Amino acid sequence: MARRKGRHGKARRQRERRRRVLLGAGGVAVGLFVLAREPWLLLGISGTGVAATVAWFLWRTHRHARTRDRAWREGERRAELERSMTAIDAMSWQDFERYVAELCRRDGCTGVRVVGGSGDLAADILGAMPDGRRLVVQVKHYAPHRTVPSGDMQKFVGMAVNEHCADVALFVATCEYTRHARELALKHHIVALNRDLFGSWNSGARLESLLPLSGTGSGH
Template identity: 75%
Template sequence: MLALSLFVLWQYMWVLIAFVVATVVSAGGSLLWRTHRRERGGDRIWREQNRRMELERSMAVIDAMGWQDFEEYVAELCRRDGCTKVMVVGGSGDLAADILGDLHDGRRLVVQVKHYAPHRKVPSGDMQKFVGMAFAEHHADVALFVATCEYSGSARQLALKHHIVALNRDLFGSWNSGAPLPSLLGLSGAGAGPDRRRRQRRA
């Protein structure tokens, strides 16, 4: 009888040991899986932050770009801010449009890009050409002119008159640094800021 009792106890002991081992293994596997998922999530966040940092380059780096690289860069900023069907079409025969796409709300976006030296000004001729083509040829709902410099007075007046969103160097810098494109679209031609002469007359 004693031998039978010891045998039963021995069997139960192995069952208990097996149960404890299975519990530990299961808990360890669950912990490893959660750790793996957390690391994957962290890696995904890091990659997204790294991509954003890659996009938000300094103006010195942007000034050193070629005009074609700058067009591609502006297109990527459009994609960053939710634009779809973005295409770089600049080159001969582009009909004054360098980038075409759709805004996040479906409106047609037409972009003209000028990679000029910071000391230059966009002349009225560049703006005239864009005004003439953006709506008639490309059927723009939103016409965006992006420059790495300032606008001449006559170019600004044309932009204001024809509701062109004209981003000067400073506002492009804000866009480049993370300001979303939709927040800049309400500026129309006032992208270079208020007319200083007008402010002086009012003073």
């Protein structure tokens, strides 16, 4: 019985395959017959294919052009930023403090004043954020190849919290931070702007948009 059922099942599958082949062949034949009677359909189909090919080519060309344009604009932005940072590097540390104070004012901070100097208690600039939070800023105008050591960050952490009661403690440097300095900033919620982040601020990014990067000291 099992063999008979197996033979019957195999025969049914073969009949089904033949039926599908015949249906497919019939469909092709009908299509050819219609195209032979109505050649304009063939032209329409061909025209649609050509139009689709042209549209795809134009889209692809436009996409490549936009990609090249974005790359060019990004290159120009970076070049302008480098030129700007070169001017920043040429400033004296006093001019840099005043310049950072101007950036704070540009972004809506109020009561901004430069207090750096002897006995500044690790604060170079004091003021208030646009929403009224107390802002305390430490500025380090170091050469690009230098790094801010953990000792500088540790001093600022203690003074910003204990002496100045800062709501927003901002450390601005024209160089990078050491790993330990970054870890201290992260632990104590210091907004540590390294050279790259300061460059973004300098080129138009709002100070408040940089606050979520508190403690990272980089764009990562």
